[in-house]
Amino acid sequence: MEIKISKDSSAEELIPIAMSFHELLGLPVTMRSLNKKGIRIEKGKLLDNNYTGPVLEQVLQENCTIRTIPKSGAYSGIPVVVSPIRDERGYAIAAIGVVDVVGTINLGLVFGDYPDIINQVQTCLKGRIIAP
Numbered sequence: 001m002e003i004k005i006s007k008d009s010s011a012e013e014l015i016p017i018a019m020s021f022h023e024l025l026g027l028p029v030t031m032r033s034l035n036k037k038g039i040r041i042e043k044g045k046l047l048d049n050n051y052t053g054p055v056l057e058q059v060l061q062e063n064c065t066i067r068t069i070p071k072s073g074a075y076s077g078i079p080v081v082v083s084p085i086r087d088e089r090g091y092a093i094a095a096i097g098v099v100d101v102v103g104t105i106n107l108g109l110v111f112g113d114y115p116d117i118i119n120q121v122q123t124c125l126k127g128r129i130i131a132p
Helices: 011-025 054-062 115-125
Strands: 029-033 038-042 045-051 066-068 080-086 092-099
Touching: 011 029, 011 038, 011 045, 011 092, 029 054, 054 066, 054 080, 054 092
Parallel strands: none
Antiparallel strands: 029 038, 029 092, 038 045, 066 080, 080 092
C-alpha cells in the first residue's frame, strides 16, 4: 500500500497518517484535505470520518500554521495548533491539527525560577500565535 496525500484525499486515505501522529503524540488529532472533509481521532479511536473544523479551514485558506483557541467546533475553548501540508508548489493541500499542550501550560508558574526558558519559548512563539 502506498500512502499519498492530495487536495482530494478522502478521510479513509488520511487515517494512517493522522493515526501515526496521534500515537506519537498521544494527543487528539484532526486532519482534512483541501477538497474533502477529514477525520478526528481521540484516545486511539476514529471518532469522526466526516470532520472539519474552523481552524482546519482557516489554515487551508491562509496556508500557514495557526495556534489559537477556537470559539466553535469540537475543540471550542481548547488551545490547538494546526499546520498545512503543502504540495511541491507550496500550496496547502491538507491540514493537520493537535491540541496545543504548550498553550494549556502556565509557563510562568512552571518555569518561574527559570526566566531564560520563559523568554526563549515566548520568542519562539512570537509571531506564530493568532488571537482567538
